[in-house]
Amino acid sequence: MPLHKGPEKPDERPLSVNPFYGEANPVGGMTEAPPKHRLPDRPMPPSTAYQLVHDELMLDGNARLNLATFVTTWMEPQAGVLMADCRDKNMIDKDEYPRTAELERRCVAMLADLWNAPDPSAAVGCSTTGSSEACMLAGMALKRRWSLRNADRYPGARPNLVMGVNVQVCWEKFCNFWEVEARQVPMEGDRFHLDPQAAAELCDENTIGVVGILGSTFDGSYEPIAELCAALDALQERTGLDIAVHVDGASGAMIAPFLDEDLVWDFRLPRVASINTSGHKYGLVYPGVGWALWRDKEALPEELVFRVNYLGGDMPTFALNFSRPGAQVVAQYYTLLRLGREGYRAVQQSTRNVARGIADRVEALGDFRLLTRGDELPVFAFTTAPDVESYDVFDVSRRLRESGWLVPAYTFPANREDLSVLRVVCRNGFSEDLAELFVEDLTRLLPELRRQSGPSTRDKGAATGFHH
Numbered sequence: 001m002p003l004h005k006g007p008e009k010p011d012e013r014p015l016s017v018n019p020f021y022g023e024a025n026p027v028g029g030m031t032e033a034p035p036k037h038r039l040p041d042r043p044m045p046p047s048t049a050y051q052l053v054h055d056e057l058m059l060d061g062n063a064r065l066n067l068a069t070f071v072t073t074w075m076e077p078q079a080g081v082l083m084a085d086c087r088d089k090n091m092i093d094k095d096e097y098p099r100t101a102e103l104e105r106r107c108v109a110m111l112a113d114l115w116n117a118p119d120p121s122a123a124v125g126c127s128t129t130g131s132s133e134a135c136m137l138a139g140m141a142l143k144r145r146w147s148l149r150n151a152d153r154y155p156g157a158r159p160n161l162v163m164g165v166n167v168q169v170c171w172e173k174f175c176n177f178w179e180v181e182a183r184q185v186p187m188e189g190d191r192f193h194l195d196p197q198a199a200a201e202l203c204d205e206n207t208i209g210v211v212g213i214l215g216s217t218f219d220g221s222y223e224p225i226a227e228l229c230a231a232l233d234a235l236q237e238r239t240g241l242d243i244a245v246h247v248d249g250a251s252g253a254m255i256a257p258f259l260d261e262d263l264v265w266d267f268r269l270p271r272v273a274s275i276n277t278s279g280h281k282y283g284l285v286y287p288g289v290g291w292a293l294w295r296d297k298e299a300l301p302e303e304l305v306f307r308v309n310y311l312g313g314d315m316p317t318f319a320l321n322f323s324r325p326g327a328q329v330v331a332q333y334y335t336l337l338r339l340g341r342e343g344y345r346a347v348q349q350s351t352r353n354v355a356r357g358i359a360d361r362v363e364a365l366g367d368f369r370l371l372t373r374g375d376e377l378p379v380f381a382f383t384t385a386p387d388v389e390s391y392d393v394f395d396v397s398r399r400l401r402e403s404g405w406l407v408p409a410y411t412f413p414a415n416r417e418d419l420s421v422l423r424v425v426c427r428n429g430f431s432e433d434l435a436e437l438f439v440e441d442l443t444r445l446l447p448e449l450r451r452q453s454g455p456s457t458r459d460k461g462a463a464t465g466f467h468h
Helices: 046-057 077-086 098-114 131-149 169-177 196-201 225-239 327-364 393-401 432-450
Strands: 124-128 160-164 181-185 207-213 245-248 272-278 290-294 306-310 313-317 368-370 379-384 409-411 420-425
Touching: 077 327, 098 124, 098 290, 098 327, 124 131, 124 327, 131 169, 131 207, 131 245, 131 272, 131 290, 160 169, 160 196, 169 181, 196 225, 207 225, 225 245, 327 368, 327 379, 327 420, 327 432, 379 393, 393 409, 393 420, 393 432
Parallel strands: 160 181, 160 207, 207 245, 245 272
Antiparallel strands: 124 290, 272 290, 306 313, 368 379, 379 420, 409 420
8 A cells, every 4th residue: 555644734725515515504504614634523414425525536537548557447237236245244254254255265266277277176275455465475485485495594595586577566565575585587679578598597596486477567468487487497407496486467367268278377387386366457356356376285385374263263364464345256256157268258359359459550540669469468558659759658648648548658667768658458348439539539639749849758757657
């Protein structure tokens, strides 16, 4: 969560109240507006409290037009009803809510089968609040397995984790919080993610694992997981080092099984010890739910699993959070049950088709160069063409916001900091009609941008608040 400070102006103007909800309301009888940064002295009618909050939230962006987020912004009404039915259930109270716990177990079993676990019944998994927590748990398991194998040297030796520089920020947090050295493979030229051989060369006896990303947030491309495992196989043959792979499939783990069935990236590769995904991304569920699965019990050290005698039941748990709503887990089971393999395939294919179609039309405008085309994740990144000098991607992002479109512009990390791009994330609910409107708005603003004397962005770091 972001860290916030208190108000810088203690005497800041209080919230304004529409007279219909205040003085002109004989039932409410409010004669003054409530403060913003301290508790009001007295209660207010629920209609007034609702209107105050509702009116302020109108200034937020429209989630359906947010092409920056991977997170689901549309579900069927029936899913919303189920979530409302379960919003008062605490997911951790498995003894009190045994059916909710059973639906969680079924989701784990379905994902183990979907990701080709050798024995789905032996796979171990849990729900989380999202992929960030799932990645933390996977990293903890990797570190504990390494420390058990190196008990004679640890804690004297410092563990390290190898990954591409394009990883989501949660992996940097893991390394910081759990005191693991982050060894990152930089980008080079037109390679915007991890290189398998370069990753293997960074490994040594203190490497707890290598992270492969099935769907980079920078450009939507898959990292070559099978090639990564092959490079680590060769490393083991040369040195004896046996290093596990964790697949961060936050997005791609719910795309590849349906659209790229011949792509080998999952538990079919013996070196893959664990996989995570975000149910609230291409799992098609509202935030926040994620999933972490391990190949078998050996991949998740038993000592990390807490067994709590809670409310009369024995509850094994592996989580950073404790209390959280059961609604998202129920919604995940509903969606898996509702769509099945063919339904997921149809939804994800439609989303990929939209991404490919927009990418082609953006390229046809002539002002832009595509980095990716939406043919892996339904995501594509693009930058201005070499001959475009009157504006940059930050100008485009700013102007699109005027029409309601939230399209992030950002600079790539080390070794490609010269490259600034725009990225479009297509999700279910971003229809062909909305895509048409997006391209029309982008086309409409280009003549004015072309007439600029030069890019208006001076500080690229301050040009966007977007972070991966």
